[in-house]
Amino acid sequence: MLYPFPSLLSCPVLSETQLISVTHLFPGAPLPSLPHALSLTDSTDSDLELAMVRHQPEGLEQLQAQTKFTRKELQSLYRGFKNECPSGLVDEETFKLIYSQFFPQGDATTYAHFLFNAFDMDRNGSIRFEDFVIGLSVLLRGSVTEKLRWAFNLYDINKDGYITKEEMLAIMKSIYDMMGRYTFPSVKDDAALEHVEKFFQKMDRNRDGVVTIDEFIETCQTDENIMSSMQLFENVI
């Protein structure tokens, strides 16, 4: 397959979810990371401790309750997800790799980083199936407000409830990076900045230099283009 999911993962925190516990062959050796991380050590190579962490998602009923997908949709989603990530987790590098495949002309890694943070809700460095499916549920089956909230969360890099110009500039630059060099008209250096200025002019009602969630949602709701484009991907799954 395209994506050799690494058996050597930087051990993420796996707190409340079920974990497959495998006999740790070196009980004396301190685990290199957090207490909940468990590993399967390759007995053939005692020097190299290969940690293969596996993750099982919550039950189908729980996910059905948390998301707006039907049972069949969840099944199909999980099958696809599991096919690509047999370990049940996507780490950031793999995510960037996958996302970059869709944008061969440009550099999608920065935007993928922001996207990863938007999906990885508990900020543990990896996307589990639950995160994946909850995110998709908002994007595909959520109300417009929920989608806008999701977008706001994406732009708000430090998740403090305000979008500053710097944050928006970073996001905008990453989007323009995805375009790559060969565009028409060619991307000027300050294209991103201009775009950000336009955005702030539109969104920042009280001209305080930041965009709050309410300003954002309000402005978007008045913009026809944005509202119609939110409905664009209804039937993706």
Next chain:
Amino acid sequence: MAAGVAAWLPFARAAAIGWMPVASAPMPPPPRDKRRGQDGLIILNVSGTRFQTWRNTLERYPDTLLGSTERDFFFHEETNEYFFDRDPDIFRHILNFYRTGKLHYPRHECISAYDEELAFFGIIPEIIGDCCYEEYKDRRRENAERIQDDEENENNKDMVPPDMSFRETMWRAFENPHTSTMALVFYYVTGFFIAVSVMANVVETVPCSSGPNRAKETSCGERYALAFFCLDTACVMIFTVEYLLRLIAAPSRYKFVKSVMSIIDVVAIMPYYIGLVMTDNEDVSGAFVTLRVFRVFRIFKFSRHSAGLRILGYTLKSCASELGFLLFSLTMAIIIFATVMFYAEKGSSASKFTSIPAAFWYTIVTMTTLGYGDMVPKTIMGKIFGSICSLSGVLVIALPVPVIVSNFSRIYHQSQRAEKRRAQKASKEAGQALVCKSNPTFETQHHHLLHCLEKTTNHEFVDEQTYETSCMEVSLAKPSMSRSSSMSSSQHGLSSCCTRRNKRKTFNVSNSNMVAGRRGSIQELSTIHIRERPLSNSRSSLNAKFEETVPLNSEEQSYITAAVISMPTPPVTTPEGGDSTSSHDFLQSNIVRVSAL
């Protein structure tokens, strides 16, 4: 491979909602989704062994038997399953190909049986995964050679096709002595005469018993000069005739003249002719004698008769660097020790080590442990260094030799394998291009995603060349023309197959743009377009109107290379009218934009 990317596309599309609030332009409408039925299980009964898989899995590769409607021919109504009367063991691998995207070759299977199954199910062997590819190709080559040998044996028993010209027959006779009796006779006769000639050269120098009235012993050559001369003449005549016949029969005379064997032939017979031409002039007799040495080259003519000699020659050639290194290290050691020995023995009287070059001989003889004893050191220092020399000689000589021997086999096999792999890679990529067609649905959805990104940033993807062209054209105030050319050009993609294909087309297009001049109408551009891509656009050109075809194709072209592992697939227009209209509507707006300048 396409399966993996395709699985994430819905996610990437959903994530595109993140661009919506910052988009500079309205988004393009999404492509109509062909809602196939619910993903269901398909039962494949292969000679009694039931395999089951999802319908979607099979349809990942729509140009194979199982992925297309061709499988309907095998549908068995009574049992509601697809029945194939084929080998279930090999089918397992074929089904795994659909599941994982990688085709593996089981080593215990017969290569021809496997090939047959692949051919039946419409899978091109070039997509065999890297893990099994080499093995597969090796086995295939062996099989092909076996078949070829069999065919040759059969052919040899057959009558020569009568329409082969005399020249071709002759060449064939020369190259394959066992094709006809005449050729075999010729082969043995020439072999015999080579041996005779070489023996004559050797015996010529043996001193024959001299008569009692002779002062000194003469060699047989001088005694029976006439006999030897006649023998030599006969041999040379035969060799000359043979060479001329080969020259006439050769399909490519220039290549023949350049070949090693013909050079050996020429070198073998030239001395005789030069000797004929030259008189018994004392000045040149020395040179003449030297020339006779070249007669020994006749022995190399045996390499035509022996395949082993040829292989040896080839391996020597391929080991040249190792041999060179051995020579270099030896030379270094020789010079060092010769210098040391010379200076060590300088003091002693009547020393044979008169100069460093004279000491070379000693060093070589000592290092190769020959030890003739014609030069020996007399001083103590000389003896010390002499012993060091012989000890190190053992090391210097002995060590590289096994390395070279193993290098022979290693390099030989390696060069064979490297060449194989290079050849395989080319055909593999070509095969990849043919076989990794992903869903048309995937294509359209991916294109739509990229289009959304374009709209978000209000810039368009263009190809590298048209990017440069448009940079040049920026000075000329005709942005629209460049845009049309950019629209009709392709992207610089990752996938090599697409890049190759589309770059070629792009080049033609931008050329035509230049040629057509800035005043070239869209019509002209589109004409050129259509002509250059008859294959991929056949369906669209049948379905769509003329003006719409071009931007349609160009839209497709501009994204096709962006699709990760795909081939330019037939564009959006499917047989369903609904799809066409929606995409046409979507493109109509573009057309309007372009023509509005």
